[in-house]
Amino acid sequence: MLIRLAVMVLLFICSATAALAVRQKVKMSVQPHVDTTLPSIVIISPIVNRGPVTLAKGAKLAVKGIATDESGVASVTVNGKEVTIDDQGAFAADVMLNPGQSQIVVAAFDANGNKSQQVITLNRSGSVPLADNVNGSGQGKNYALLIGINGYKNIQPLTSAINDVNTVTQVLRDDYGFVTTVLIDAMATRSGIARELARIRKELNPEDRLLIYYAGHGFHDKETDTSYWLPVDADQNEVTEWLPTRDVTDELHRCKARQVLIVSDSCYAGTISRSFNPNLAGEGSRNNYLQKMMGKPSRVLIASGGNEPVADGATGHSPFADAFVKALTSPFDTQFTAEELLTRQIKESVAGHSAQTPQYKVIHNSGHDGGDFVFVKLR
Structure with missing residues (x-):
């Protein structure tokens, strides 16, 4: 009898313990996520x-x-x-x-x-001192607007555009004294790009220089011979949301800056302007040449390719951005023109490692008057 009673008590304790465990488990399961x-x-x-x-x-x-x-x-x-x-x-x-x-x-x-x-x-x-020509006279400044888009909302995303922009920004700021403005992804809408272009244009003085760097999708409409940059919110079926590059060149025409360089790492970048072959030799010494180039207004383009698709970067940088950064970091001289930078250090490297061929062109009807964009390396 005592044994039977002990067994019943033991069974009661076990069932009570099990019920308590179930209640605790249920209680834990309904706890809200913190x-x-x-x-x-x-x-x-x-x-x-x-x-x-x-x-x-x-x-x-x-x-x-x-x-x-x-x-x-x-x-x-x-x-x-x-x-x-x-x-x-x-x-x-x-x-x-x-x-x-x-x-x-x-x-x-x-x-x-x-x-x-x-x-x-x-x-x-204070202001960063810049040598505005080879004699050191003049106190213009360098400005840069850099646009990079990876996360397109409605079309195929890119992988390296933002990394390209961040690296180029660092080199321009640290080695060349540029005052930089950066637009990436969500900030690079059509209205955002146009607004920053207009703001910077209003701040520029006649002795200043402006560099615009674009890394993103591009498109060329053969029927209208119109080229476009595609903002982050572009829809491939809605052209009105794209940014015609003629809008960019219109801003350049109104721009006070002495020299403007557009660096476009996008498909069909070379269709922004017509071709132009400058005479690199010039007259007299190279210093004389640099003085002339720096003293004249210029509106020029370095394009990562011509009327062709160009490669995105699979290993951190696009082929063009990789060559562009290396050329700026270790240039052949402390002062050089955009045309020299392309022909001496970028063109062969990019064309030898990809299907694209970078180009140098004058942007016509935008205020160009025989000069070139001159880089002055500070360190």
Whole structure:
């Protein structure tokens, strides 16, 4: 009898323990998921991948970037002030800087209250001195607008355009003293590109130089002989959303800058303008040649190819961008023209490793008057 009673008690304890375990398991299964993932912040401008940034001029700095999170980005602040963000998480804000060292704090908050932030340390100093001609007279500045698009919304994405732009930006800024503006992916809409072109054009002085670098899809309409850059939101069936390159050259015609160079790494890039073969030899010494080229207005194009498709990069950079960066990093001289850069260091390298042949051309009806874009390496 006692044994039977003990067995019954043991069975009761086991069943109670099992029931408790089931209840705990059910309770755990209905616990709500707690989101602890921090939002991601990518700073597009200024470029900050080499520590403190030295500004070339001005007290106002445009801070641009993209914030993303799986649960959605609720808000973004720059130095404690909330800024507007679009559906893709892109944001922009103007920040005023005091002379000397400053810090900019960019914070992103998701819908569950998680916060991440990036701190940018900058040093506002005087203007970067530039040798505007071989005698060193004149105080014009170098500006660059760089556009790179990988994440096309409606057409085939690219793999290396953004990496190309970031690397070229770094070389232009660090080695040549360019003041750079970068538009990548969500910021590179048709209206965004046109707006930045117009803004930079208004800031330029007659002694300045402007370089525009485009890495993205291109298209040439043979029936109308019109070439296009395709913004990030372009639809292949809606031409009105594309950016005609004639719109870009129209901006150049109104541009005050002495020299403008477009570097286009896209399909059919060579169709932007008609061909032109400059006389590289010039008259007299090479210094004389550089003086003449720097003193005359120029509107020229370096195209990664002609009326042909060009290669995207499978190993980090496109064939053209790889050659362009190497040529700028280790040029044959400290001062050189865009035409020299192409013919001496880029053309053979790209044509020898791909099916495309880079070209140098004058952009007609845009203010060209016999000069060339002259690079001056600072270090």
